[in-house]
Amino acid sequence: MVEFIESFISNWGVWGFFTGIILEEIIVPLPSSLVMMAGGFFLVKAGSLDAAFWEVLAKLVLPGALGVTLGSLFFYFLSRWGGELALAKIGPKLGISLFEVEKIRRYFRKHYWDDLVLFGLRSLPIFPGVIVSVIAGLMKMPLVDFLVVGFLGSGVRIMIMGLIGWQAKGAYASLALKFENLSNLVFVGFIFLVVLIYLFTKKQLNRLIK
Numbered sequence: 001m002v003e004f005i006e007s008f009i010s011n012w013g014v015w016g017f018f019t020g021i022i023l024e025e026i027i028v029p030l031p032s033s034l035v036m037m038a039g040g041f042f043l044v045k046a047g048s049l050d051a052a053f054w055e056v057l058a059k060l061v062l063p064g065a066l067g068v069t070l071g072s073l074f075f076y077f078l079s080r081w082g083g084e085l086a087l088a089k090i091g092p093k094l095g096i097s098l099f100e101v102e103k104i105r106r107y108f109r110k111h112y113w114d115d116l117v118l119f120g121l122r123s124l125p126i127f128p129g130v131i132v133s134v135i136a137g138l139m140k141m142p143l144v145d146f147l148v149v150g151f152l153g154s155g156v157r158i159m160i161m162g163l164i165g166w167q168a169k170g171a172y173a174s175l176a177l178k179f180e181n182l183s184n185l186v187f188v189g190f191i192f193l194v195v196l197i198y199l200f201t202k203k204q205l206n207r208l209i210k
Contacts (some may be wrong), residue, residue: 027069040165122153
């Protein structure tokens with residue numbers, strides 16, 4: 001996996017990075033941290049932090065944020081179109097109804113929290129991108145908001161990871177895999193925590209979002 005990503009980016013440059021970013025958004029097991037840090041290592045040749053910032057912005061952030069945005073559409077539409085069907089089958093077992101989910105959707109849209117949440121989660125290097133796309137689809141977030149806010153948040157994330165990859169140099173691969181292991185733990189923990197909080201605060205949520 002590491003050798004493939006390294007070869008792909010080193011041989012194809014920015015286009016290889018752009019393609020790798022799209023693939024890691026669609027193919028869940030492909031480590032996003034590795035792709036972003038590899039971009040910083042192979043494509044950023046600056047000798048100072050100031051110069052590296054502008055090089056990361058031009059070579060990684062702009063094409064990378066576009067790649068994340070395009071790749072994330074797969075799970076966004078999959079969740080938006082198939083989410084209700086899945087909730088109808090699984091929801092009752094967890095005590096979740098479609099009616100309650102719809103009330104939560106209206107509440108978040110009314111307060112514009114979904115935009116802030118999307119930006120924050122997209123910016124965090126350890127938060128799995130697939131969860132963000134699935135949540136946005138389930139909440140039926142407007143497509144334009146999803147694209148614009150997701151692009152901006154992804155830009156912040158790629159800037160951070162690109163600079164880390166540039167600074168870490170040859171050690172970027174082992175560091176990226178540590179990020180990925182942490183991201184997997186966050187994935188499992190987030191799902192468990194959301195379900196647990198919902199079940200324990202169901203009555204309070206229903207009163208809040210009437």
